[in-house]
Amino acid sequence: MEISKMFKRFPTLFPPIFKDCSYRLITNKLTWVLVAILMLPCALGLLVYYEFSGDRISEEVDGEKIYYTSSGELLHEDLRVLFLEISEYFGIGFIALLLGIMFSSELISEEYNLKTMQILRTSPIHPVEIFTYRYISGIITGVILLGLYSTLFYIIVMMGAGIHGILEEIGLLALVIKIVILNWIGFLSIFCAINVYFERPYLICFIYWLFWEQIMSGQNYQQITLTHYINSIIYDSLIEMGWSVTASDYGLVNSNNDTIATAPLISTFIILIVGISFIFIGSRGISSKQF
Amino acid sequence: MSTIIFEEVTKNYGRVQGISNVSLNIGPGVTGILGPNGAGKSTTMKVLLGLARPSIGSVYVNGVNPFDNFDLRNKIGFVPEYDCFYEHMSAVDYVSYFLMIHDFSKEEAVEKAENSLIELGLQDSMYRKIRTYSRGMRQKTKVARATAFNPQILVLDEPFQGADPTTRHLLMEKINSWSEEGRTILISSHILHDVEYLTDNIILINNGRVLASGNRHEIRKLMSNIPIQIKISPIDKNQLRPLVKRMLDEKWITAGRLLENEGEIILETNESEKFYTEFPQILEDEKIIVEKIVSDDDTLDSLYSKLVEGKQWK
Numbered sequence: 001m002e003i004s005k006m007f008k009r010f011p012t013l014f015p016p017i018f019k020d021c022s023y024r025l026i027t028n029k030l031t032w033v034l035v036a037i038l039m040l041p042c043a044l045g046l047l048v049y050y051e052f053s054g055d056r057i058s059e060e061v062d063g064e065k066i067y068y069t070s071s072g073e074l075l076h077e078d079l080r081v082l083f084l085e086i087s088e089y090f091g092i093g094f095i096a097l098l099l100g101i102m103f104s105s106e107l108i109s110e111e112y113n114l115k116t117m118q119i120l121r122t123s124p125i126h127p128v129e130i131f132t133y134r135y136i137s138g139i140i141t142g143v144i145l146l147g148l149y150s151t152l153f154y155i156i157v158m159m160g161a162g163i164h165g166i167l168e169e170i171g172l173l174a175l176v177i178k179i180v181i182l183n184w185i186g187f188l189s190i191f192c193a194i195n196v197y198f199e200r201p202y203l204i205c206f207i208y209w210l211f212w213e214q215i216m217s218g219q220n221y222q223q224i225t226l227t228h229y230i231n232s233i234i235y236d237s238l239i240e241m242g243w244s245v246t247a248s249d250y251g252l253v254n255s256n257n258d259t260i261a262t263a264p265l266i267s268t269f270i271i272l273i274v275g276i277s278f279i280f281i282g283s284r285g286i287s288s289k290q291f
Numbered sequence: 292m293s294t295i296i297f298e299e300v301t302k303n304y305g306r307v308q309g310i311s312n313v314s315l316n317i318g319p320g321v322t323g324i325l326g327p328n329g330a331g332k333s334t335t336m337k338v339l340l341g342l343a344r345p346s347i348g349s350v351y352v353n354g355v356n357p358f359d360n361f362d363l364r365n366k367i368g369f370v371p372e373y374d375c376f377y378e379h380m381s382a383v384d385y386v387s388y389f390l391m392i393h394d395f396s397k398e399e400a401v402e403k404a405e406n407s408l409i410e411l412g413l414q415d416s417m418y419r420k421i422r423t424y425s426r427g428m429r430q431k432t433k434v435a436r437a438t439a440f441n442p443q444i445l446v447l448d449e450p451f452q453g454a455d456p457t458t459r460h461l462l463m464e465k466i467n468s469w470s471e472e473g474r475t476i477l478i479s480s481h482i483l484h485d486v487e488y489l490t491d492n493i494i495l496i497n498n499g500r501v502l503a504s505g506n507r508h509e510i511r512k513l514m515s516n517i518p519i520q521i522k523i524s525p526i527d528k529n530q531l532r533p534l535v536k537r538m539l540d541e542k543w544i545t546a547g548r549l550l551e552n553e554g555e556i557i558l559e560t561n562e563s564e565k566f567y568t569e570f571p572q573i574l575e576d577e578k579i580i581v582e583k584i585v586s587d588d589d590t591l592d593s594l595y596s597k598l599v600e601g602k603q604w605k
Contacts (some may be wrong), residue, residue, distance in 0.1 A: 011395075012391050013392065023379055121342050
């Protein structure tokens with residue numbers, strides 16, 4: 001089947017699959033367990049806000065209320081660090097990774113369990129279409145879920161610094177959402193492909209993430225990991241936003257302590273290439289799988 | 292002309308043999324594939340559908356290899372034994388989605404899906420979510436999905452499983468009408484009566500091997516070394532004893548049994564053709580009028596028992 005035909009069929013064939021996939025993802029109990037875990041920092045943020053909001057020092061400049069810490073520093077500059085650090089464990093970190101693994105399993109393995117994959121294999125739909133529709137559905141659902149979560153968490157954390165603080169650091173929220181998108185484009189395609197080839201996808205995905213992404217990403221050859229490119233983008237964006245960070249904060253140095261961060265545009269391009277490559281790897285797995 | 296050809300096909304799953312050295316030629320019309328669970332029926336269907344590649348041998352459907360040929364999928368409708376639904380979709384959504392895969396526009400797909408579901412009697416529930424459906428309704432939905440695009444070849448794996456008598460009858464009528472339209476229909480079932488009703492062309496399979504294939508009467512002829520049993524009930528019950536005595540004089544009658552209480556005799560022969568040729572003359576000579584002659588051995592049940600289980604008449 002030609003690529004042009006696949007594009008032509010996309011508007012007709014994708015919406016029902018997106019509806020089905022997003023329904024299955026949203027109604028999955030594990031999704032809500034992970035959402036509950038994601039909400040923990042939000043609850044904690046609210047608690048801290050109501051406990052300590054009275055301790056803030058404020059000043060009105062041009063009709064805007066600006067909050068300061070007790071030591072006289074801008075409060076939003078303190079809170080933004082808190083938001084990014086917690087996000088690196090939750091919205092763009094370990095919990096998001098678990099969500100991605102769970103989503104990939106629901107999108108691909110579950111279709112094998114439901115035997116709908118067998119029916120699709122006897123129908124005139126190309127494996128690339130089968131894989132891509134589920135992958136895109138996963139990205140959209142995941143990004144909406146984590147985008148909303150990150151926005152909510154950002155507001156809860158930053159509301160201590162008032163409207164001024166929220167608006168002042170909005171670029172950081174945009175960066176986190178951008179990372180959510182790139183994370184999902186890169187990792188979800190790998191996880192989905194793992195689900196096509198392996199019968200214990202949860203374990204294999206986790207082993208991949210632990211041994212490949214976590215251990216390799218601090219080494220000299222970290223360019224073979226997605227984490228390197230994600231970190232490069234975060235690092236570069238923070239520098240642009242005027243943050244005081246070093247490459248070693250994001251592990252972007254080699255054993256000689258030389259910075260080996262990759263330019264953000266190239267990093268984005270590589271993440272997209274990885275995403276597309278694994279679409280084809282996964283599709284090949286679907287077409288060659290025997291039942 | 293054969294639509295489906297298996298040439299000495301063997302399919303192994305690791306050390307487990309799915310089918311072994313299967314050769315088949317299946318043409319238009321209904322062909323029944325019979326065998327117990329694990330006999331290799333589903334593996335045969337999977338190989339034919341391109342879901343599994345043969346370990347040895349070749350399969351051709353419409354002259355092409357089904358595993359590699361993408362276009363062939365436009366011509367085959369498959370009703371699996373198992374459920375294969377997007378449970379929260381309605382039957383119309385589900386069937387129309389697969390029609391859109393066959394390149395029908397959304398409007399055409401919905402219209403065709405509705406018509407197909409209405410034909411199968413699902414008009415009252417076709418907009419309900421599939422997860423609320425009974426087994427019979429699910430079966431009809433599977434059939435609608437597989438047939439709505441008018442495939443040239445239909446592969447039906449246990450299509451009557453879980454269907455109530457009304458659904459069963461409806462599906463049989465549909466299968467007969469599709470057969471009359473010249474389609475090639477391969478149907479597997481363990482309900483022999485259903486297949487017997489639909490076709491005389493059968494394939495008997497067990498332990499992955501084809502035991503027999505062809506017309507069921509012809510298969511029966513080939514089984515000349517296996518005795519068949521014939522029940523005879525004379526109108527005058529006093530003629531039971533003379534009749535069994537007379538019949539035992541014939542060399543081609545191997546055994547006879549008198550069942551006075553039932554008012555019948557049971558004869559066993561290895562040469563059914565000879566029996567049916569000569570028996571009327573014997574009756575005429577002996578002036579015996581019979582009420583009925585029944586050979587249960589000519590039913591698929593009997594063939595199945597003899598070939599698959601090696602069951603013999605006692």
